Amino acid sequence: MRYDFDTPIDRSTTNAEKYTKRPKLFGTHDVIPMWVADMDLPSPPCVIEALQKRLTHPILGYEEMPTTAFEAQMDWIQSRYGFSIQRSMMLLSPSVVASINIAIEAFSAIGDEIIVQPPIYPPFFHSITNRNRKLILNPLKNEKGEYRIDFEDLEAKITPRTKMLLLCSPHNPVGRVWSSQELETLLEITQKQGIVVVSDEVHSDIVWTPHTPLYTLSDRVVTLQGIGKTFNLSGIALSTIIIPNRELREAFGKVYDTFHLGEGNILSHIAFEAAYRGGKAWLEQLLVYIEGNFALLEDLARRYPRCMRFVKPQGTYLAWIDCGNFGEKQLFEGLVKQGLGVSMGHHFGKEGRGFVRLNCALPKSIMQEAIERLESFCRSEKF
Ligand SMILES: Cc1ncc(COP(=O)(O)O)c(C=O)c1O
Numbered sequence: 001m002r003y004d005f006d007t008p009i010d011r012s013t014t015n016a017e018k019y020t021k022r023p024k025l026f027g028t029h030d031v032i033p034m035w036v037a038d039m040d041l042p043s044p045p046c047v048i049e050a051l052q053k054r055l056t057h058p059i060l061g062y063e064e065m066p067t068t069a070f071e072a073q074m075d076w077i078q079s080r081y082g083f084s085i086q087r088s089m090m091l092l093s094p095s096v097v098a099s100i101n102i103a104i105e106a107f108s109a110i111g112d113e114i115i116v117q118p119p120i121y122p123p124f125f126h127s128i129t130n131r132n133r134k135l136i137l138n139p140l141k142n143e144k145g146e147y148r149i150d151f152e153d154l155e156a157k158i159t160p161r162t163k164m165l166l167l168c169s170p171h172n173p174v175g176r177v178w179s180s181q182e183l184e185t186l187l188e189i190t191q192k193q194g195i196v197v198v199s200d201e202v203h204s205d206i207v208w209t210p211h212t213p214l215y216t217l218s219d220r221v222v223t224l225q226g227i228g229k230t231f232n233l234s235g236i237a238l239s240t241i242i243i244p245n246r247e248l249r250e251a252f253g254k255v256y257d258t259f260h261l262g263e264g265n266i267l268s269h270i271a272f273e274a275a276y277r278g279g280k281a282w283l284e285q286l287l288v289y290i291e292g293n294f295a296l297l298e299d300l301a302r303r304y305p306r307c308m309r310f311v312k313p314q315g316t317y318l319a320w321i322d323c324g325n326f327g328e329k330q331l332f333e334g335l336v337k338q339g340l341g342v343s344m345g346h347h348f349g350k351e352g353r354g355f356v357r358l359n360c361a362l363p364k365s366i367m368q369e370a371i372e373r374l375e376s377f378c379r380s381e382k383f
Pocket residue numbers: 037094095096097098121168172200202203228234239
């Protein structure tokens with residue numbers, strides 16, 4: 001079956017925040033929204049059909065997540081990584097960021113230190129500071145567009161009060177898929193100090209380089225995975241927390257239970273199972289499609305090397321573009337003037353200054369329009 005990613009879909013009849021928040025963020029409706037990380041592409045038809053079928057039944061009372069839905073994710077993991085996880089290791093969450101907050105409560109106390117690796121998805125910062133923990137920065141090293149973990153700096157930053165490291169794997173926004181070797185080194189450094197690594201792997205299916213789930217390397221880790229990014233189902237709000245180690249699971253579970261989050265909802269259960277069971281071919285086609293959009297951007301960056309430097313990400317549908325020859329204000333205003341609504345790099349920490357993040361999960365014709373607007377920006381703005 002060929003999936004149609006080419007036909008643009010009007011989201012104005014929905015409350016898609018990527019569109020509704022344009023006036024607030026960009027001062028106008030008149031920008032192609034390339035900021036928030038959801039796709040302007042339709043979810044797998046098998047998911048939509050399963051949801052429609054469920055809604056032919058008129059009662060939507062409390063329901064339990066069926067065992068078959070958990071098994072769908074377990075089978076997905078088995079077939080992608082050749083690794084078995086058990087149902088008993090899995091908990092459900094309506095939001096990966098909520099799971100991060102629970103982990104912070106479970107594995108640290110007020111005043112303890114938690115490490116993050118900027119530039120980074122902004123809720124990593126807020127989740128730590130909102131809970132009165134100390135934010136410790138272990139910035140990534142940018143070696144000519146190739147990002148690496150600074151292990152020396154990491155070791156130097158650890159103190160007896162360091163309790164947790166919040167890892168983004170694959171990394172939003174820089175697009176790195178960490179190699180198993182890098183992850184092993186990270187675990188070696190942190191585990192000898194008793195630091196719990198919480199690995200946000202919500203982007204782990206959108207990759208062009210093999211991803212290593214952290215639970216395949218150690219049982220003393222917390223891994224967050226879900227259907228939100230993979231199948232464009234963020235509004236369905238269901239993800240999993242995978243904790244193989246019983247002691248860590250109990251510590252997490254104690255806090256988790258106090259929030260009474262519930263175990264997903266009827267529609268999320270249906271979407272979750274349908275996606276993991278039937279979404280493989282759709283995902284394969286999607287990855288090729290997004291690579292095509294990145295190729296357009298690579299071509300533009302080759303033609304305007306002083307204006308933008310872009311290295312195709314190893315994972316995520318987010319392009320992280322170095323536009324450091326422009327001033328921040330000039331960059332933002334110039335792009336809005338050309339009709340582009342992007343995420344500014346400094347939102348991801350000061351290490352992101354001079355960068356923009358562009359969401360490339362959209363129909364090719366809109367991507368081409370965005371490329372034309374970027375080209376006009378490069379031509380019209382002076383350094
Ligand atoms: C790394 C990362 N984690 C978490 C989220 C959000 O997940 P959720 O909507 O399940 O809280 C995003 C969304 O962009 C993300 O990029």
